[in-house]
Amino acid sequence: MGCCGSKDLKTHFLDESVDLSLLDEVLDKYRNVKGSLITILQYAQETYGFLPLSVLEHISNETGINSSQTYGVATFYTQFRLKPVGENLIMLCKGTACHVNGADGIEEAITEELGIKDGETTDDNLFTLNNVACLGCCSLSPVMMINGETYGSLTPKKTKDIIRGLKKESLVVKEGN
Amino acid sequence: MKVVVGLGSCGIAAGARKVYETLDDHIKSNDLNVGLELTGCVGMCHLEPIVDIYDDLGNMERFVKVSHDKATELLSKAIAKDEDISNKISDIDKEAIDKQVRITIENCGIINPEKLEEYIEKGGYEGLRKCLMELTPEEVIEEVKVSGLRGRGGAGFPTWFKWNAALKEKATPKFMVCNADEGDPGAFMDRAILEGDPHRLLEGMAIGAYAIGAEEGIIYVRAEYPLAIKRLNIAIKQAKEAGYLGKNILGTGFNLEIRIKAGAGAFVCGEETALIASLEGERGMPRLKPPFPAQKGFWNKPTNINNVETFANIPWIIRKGGSAFAAYGTERSKGTKVFALTGKIKKGGLVEVPMGMPIKDIIYGIGGGILNNKKFKAVQMGGPSGGCIPAHLEDTTVDYESLTKVGAIMGSGGMVVMDESTCMVEMARFFLDFTRKESCGKCIHCRLGTKRLLEILERIVAGDGREGDIELLEKLSVEVKDGSLCGLGQTAPNPVLSTIRFFRDEYEAHIHDKKCPSKACKALITFFIEDNCIGCGMCKRNCPVEAISGEPKLLHLIDQDICIKCGKCYEVCKFDAITIS
Numbered sequence A: 001m002g003c004c005g006s007k008d009l010k011t012h013f014l015d016e017s018v019d020l021s022l023l024d025e026v027l028d029k030y031r032n033v034k035g036s037l038i039t040i041l042q043y044a045q046e047t048y049g050f051l052p053l054s055v056l057e058h059i060s061n062e063t064g065i066n067s068s069q070t071y072g073v074a075t076f077y078t079q080f081r082l083k084p085v086g087e088n089l090i091m092l093c094k095g096t097a098c099h100v101n102g103a104d105g106i107e108e109a110i111t112e113e114l115g116i117k118d119g120e121t122t123d124d125n126l127f128t129l130n131n132v133a134c135l136g137c138c139s140l141s142p143v144m145m146i147n148g149e150t151y152g153s154l155t156p157k158k159t160k161d162i163i164r165g166l167k168k169e170s171l172v173v174k175e176g177n
Numbered sequence B: 001m002k003v004v005v006g007l008g009s010c011g012i013a014a015g016a017r018k019v020y021e022t023l024d025d026h027i028k029s030n031d032l033n034v035g036l037e038l039t040g041c042v043g044m045c046h047l048e049p050i051v052d053i054y055d056d057l058g059n060m061e062r063f064v065k066v067s068h069d070k071a072t073e074l075l076s077k078a079i080a081k082d083e084d085i086s087n088k089i090s091d092i093d094k095e096a097i098d099k100q101v102r103i104t105i106e107n108c109g110i111i112n113p114e115k116l117e118e119y120i121e122k123g124g125y126e127g128l129r130k131c132l133m134e135l136t137p138e139e140v141i142e143e144v145k146v147s148g149l150r151g152r153g154g155a156g157f158p159t160w161f162k163w164n165a166a167l168k169e170k171a172t173p174k175f176m177v178c179n180a181d182e183g184d185p186g187a188f189m190d191r192a193i194l195e196g197d198p199h200r201l202l203e204g205m206a207i208g209a210y211a212i213g214a215e216e217g218i219i220y221v222r223a224e225y226p227l228a229i230k231r232l233n234i235a236i237k238q239a240k241e242a243g244y245l246g247k248n249i250l251g252t253g254f255n256l257e258i259r260i261k262a263g264a265g266a267f268v269c270g271e272e273t274a275l276i277a278s279l280e281g282e283r284g285m286p287r288l289k290p291p292f293p294a295q296k297g298f299w300n301k302p303t304n305i306n307n308v309e310t311f312a313n314i315p316w317i318i319r320k321g322g323s324a325f326a327a328y329g330t331e332r333s334k335g336t337k338v339f340a341l342t343g344k345i346k347k348g349g350l351v352e353v354p355m356g357m358p359i360k361d362i363i364y365g366i367g368g369g370i371l372n373n374k375k376f377k378a379v380q381m382g383g384p385s386g387g388c389i390p391a392h393l394e395d396t397t398v399d400y401e402s403l404t405k406v407g408a409i410m411g412s413g414g415m416v417v418m419d420e421s422t423c424m425v426e427m428a429r430f431f432l433d434f435t436r437k438e439s440c441g442k443c444i445h446c447r448l449g450t451k452r453l454l455e456i457l458e459r460i461v462a463g464d465g466r467e468g469d470i471e472l473l474e475k476l477s478v479e480v481k482d483g484s485l486c487g488l489g490q491t492a493p494n495p496v497l498s499t500i501r502f503f504r505d506e507y508e509a510h511i512h513d514k515k516c517p518s519k520a521c522k523a524l525i526t527f528f529i530e531d532n533c534i535g536c537g538m539c540k541r542n543c544p545v546e547a548i549s550g551e552p553k554l555l556h557l558i559d560q561d562i563c564i565k566c567g568k569c570y571e572v573c574k575f576d577a578i579t580i581s
Helices: A007-013 A020-030 A037-048 A053-063 A067-076 A096-100 A103-114 A156-176 B009-013 B016-029 B068-079 B091-098 B116-121 B126-134 B137-147 B159-168 B189-196 B198-212 B226-241 B272-279 B308-320 B322-326 B359-366 B400-405 B424-438 B444-461 B469-482 B487-491 B494-511 B538-542 B568-572
Strands: A088-093 A127-132 A144-146 A149-151 B002-006 B035-039 B051-054 B060-063 B175-180 B216-222 B246-249 B254-263 B303-307 B336-343 B349-354 B376-381 B387-390 B414-419 B527-529 B578-580
Touching (some): A020 A053, A088 A156, A096 B414, A103 A127, A144 A156, A149 A156, B051 B068, B116 B198, B126 B198, B137 B198, B137 B322, B159 B198, B159 B303, B175 B272, B189 B198, B189 B226, B189 B336, B198 B254, B216 B272, B303 B308, B349 B359, B376 B424, B376 B494, B424 B444, B424 B494, B444 B487, B444 B494, B568 B578
Parallel strands (some): A088 A127, B216 B254
Antiparallel strands (some): A088 A144, A144 A149, B246 B254, B376 B387
């Protein structure tokens, strides 16, 4: 992203498609509680699925915290993302145990199946791949978590099967609608 | 009769939730007089899903790897007292538990973490009661001093000393903080305690808060542990209702509120001052010490921070006495320690053993040895801040001093086992990749030094290592250590230094001979098809770059100029006809 004056940033700040009123409740609760920025950001991400720049700006305006500080916190922690994610968020564990037991091969399998790398989203917006440090299920390594569900003892083939299954489910739901 | 299903994160990942639901349906629809409970992780993750069946006399029989389609049959047979029952735990696996001494995780996998009464049945909150009714804060700290308990989060600082420093401070309010931001990749004991015995943590924190005079407690827990957060919330609510937390606890006039703060993911927040910054809603960046958190911590008030495992020891120490705890362990490392045994190990999971046990007894005696009977090469201890202990030092005992002597650290207790197929240079690269990403950026040596270390390691594993790279790594490592403010930078080069120390020959082979002795670094290996190829065509079909040629039923050939060394052919060949050199 460019510096504060760049066009790109301004357009995002003026993004009117984002309903900022969804944050009223959490802002009312925490506006005057010092040290609540991370909590507010977590709530915002849960609400929008990611942190749009207009939301960061809104939070800064409402809490009196500098935009630079809000942006700094939002980019410091791995939990926060400034881009939207696909319907299925694949969190691939790259912890030590998973690494030793072949997490790289699993990542390759995902890339082969979906054509995306770490941090990217598929064109059909169905999948986003995020590598994470450790999911704490080391005995079942290699492990990935998709939409809160943990899948263990993965092999490249098993991984592809799981993803294909999810793809099918998502498409069925869409057709049903 | 009672049936207990292990529903820790690892059990759920192995399918335990389905087992639980199947049993629940079965019991309800058949109106069986059988109680169904859930429990946390018993530590034998390789045997999940685990189902314990208790008869009316309280005798327990354990069943392992129970799939949901077998669950009802298992229950019916257990009810009918059918001797011909499968999935019983083997004697060897039973022994693996008997060889351990469980203090911290004694209730994990036994009690229902969502029921306060089960914790109380196991002596829960007795320690807190004793402290509030019979002991002064000084006496509590003295008991912890007698126990010799040292911080289980990494550095091993004596717990009593920190508590005493916080007690001595006059300023109020004081804060008791629990670091449950288990960020060390390869360690999950804190998760097991949070999910399996959350009241124990609350009791430990309450005792600590009483000892230092704090009326507010905060648990800083990883957002990646949703189940832990859920169970902690339940436990806090129950403890408040039962009068173990809140105002005027047990009628003694002592007040304590505990709340949860979900961390947002930053390894550096394991450092006390960084964690405090994060609690205050800032970027988690460490600051200079002194002043120590005991003097100026959260909002500049006296603050004590311990990790989950440390707190989980406290109720036991108060209940049974500090000297009972000190009876375990070595002269300077007292008590027991929980280790997360993972990697190339047959029976991975959590093990709790007295300090001072030789590494080989843990790996072979409890862990069952190396996966696929390969050769044990090294064990990585202490995560990204630790080091690798080579096989020839397998007699090293696990205590703070011995581990430091061989260049590793106790850390939080991650024990990642590696076999002959693990390249140690690549391991060092892996850890530096991690610390480089997690460096907060405050200190130049850490921010840029880890990046430069990573670049050198990357070029070595890519086959572009240069003369003098080893010396350069060593020099830079020392400088990064010296030039960094906090534990992250000061220990980040440890994986590099320890692998150079014990596996220098591997570094040399990569740099001078352009060879990876473990045959793991793709840039340095070549795939060949041997004469025993039957020409099935499997490799040819799976090769993504069409580097393999050959007629059906005839010997195939890999064109080395096209091959990208992805290893696909090696994986799919059913006849072991593909070799790596």
